[in-house]
Amino acid sequence: MIQIIETGSFNTVQDLGRPGYRDIGVSASGAMDPLAVKIGNVLIGNDEGAAAIEVQTFPFKLRFETDSVFAVTGADGHPTLDGRELLPWCTHVAEPGQILELRQPPKLARAYIVFGGGLDVPVLMGSRSTALRGGFGGNAGRSLARGDKIGFATVSDALPLPPSGIAAVEPAVALRDVFPAVIDGxxxxxxxxxxxxxxxxxxxxxxxxxxxxxxxxxxxxxxxxxxxxxxxxxxxxxxxxxxxxxxxxxxxxxxxxxxxxxxxxxxxxxxxxxxxxxxxxxxxxxxxxxxxxxxxxTHAEARAVEQAVARYVADVRRTSQMVKRALKAMA
Known part of the structure; x- marks a missing residue:
């Protein structure tokens, strides 16, 4: 379980969304950077679509009430655990009472905090995402507020790892040959x-x-x-x-x-x-x-990019599973 200590507007619980309900006027919602959510979940061992926290207003702080494995993905910048800088795009272990803080990132807009098992909020129309305009999903259909407590869902094959745990090369670097570079800002x-x-x-x-x-x-x-x-x-x-x-x-x-x-x-x-x-x-x-x-x-280029991203996600999953099997064998 976690407790929110400090937050701003529009920080919400999100997963990969709830497609399939547009015919009744329900938007899919979901993470603005779904790739960051996927990679965080894959690193930890969750299903790709497990619910995470999307942080877009900073600073953001939470306290761990129980032991947890977690990862921070998305925005650039270094999160801290009890004041100690952590490597992003990497699994870490938190103990009860420790405080995770995310400060304003230098360039990018949103960070994602993914937890072992995912966040345990109700599933509505196949998703745990927050729909702010509709006032449903996520944490009571609203942005996170100071004092909110949220538990973790059932852990599948998530395995607590040492602080220098499993890491991934962030998409902007790993896929730099696939995504055009920023030129002059x-x-x-x-x-x-x-x-x-x-x-x-x-x-x-x-x-x-x-x-x-x-x-x-x-x-x-x-x-x-x-x-x-x-x-x-x-x-x-x-x-x-x-x-x-x-x-x-x-x-x-x-x-x-x-x-x-x-x-x-x-x-x-x-x-x-x-x-x-x-x-x-x-x-x-x-x-x-x-x-x-x-x-x-073109549609052909879009398909080629999609395939490259799928290979990247599969490679992160394969490496993560390999390391976890090795750790279990050593235990």
């Missing part, structure tokens, strides 16, 4: 042309050619981008259509909106493009004010 995000792209004529080129900035009017539902407005060449009336994370809509004001983890389930603004799924975690780690540009992609 601008994050390249790959996207595929969407249904209404042709409506924008020359403004379509402006969409791809300019640098956009994530505005302060952004949250887990969507990122609103600031830049030179783009508009369709003719007024068009559209029926509402289904929406998933990654869809880029252009409202009448001309500044695009990227749908994110808490994406609306339907909408009627023209779609100019869609971010490939494997680039969404990079957006999830982009702060307010970050600059980005869109790079034309």
């Amino acid at each position: 601008v994050l390249p995000i790959r996207a595929i042309v969407a249904g209404e792209h042709e409506l924008f004529a020359s403004d379509g080129d402006a969409f791809w050619g300019q640098t956009w900035r994530i505005s302060s009017s952004s949250d887990r539902t969507g990122y609103r981008l600031s830049g030179e407005p783009i508009k369709p060449s003719a007024t068009v009336e559209m029926r509402s259509y289904g929406i998933v994370p990654g869809v880029i809509q252009v409202p009448p004001g001309g500044e695009p909106i990227i749908q994110m983890s808490d994406a609306n389930t339907a909408g009627g603004y023209p779609k100019i493009a869609g971010v490939i799924e494997c680039d969404l975690w990079r957006l999830g780690q982009a702060r307010i004010g970050s600059r980005l540009r869109f790079v034309r992609s």
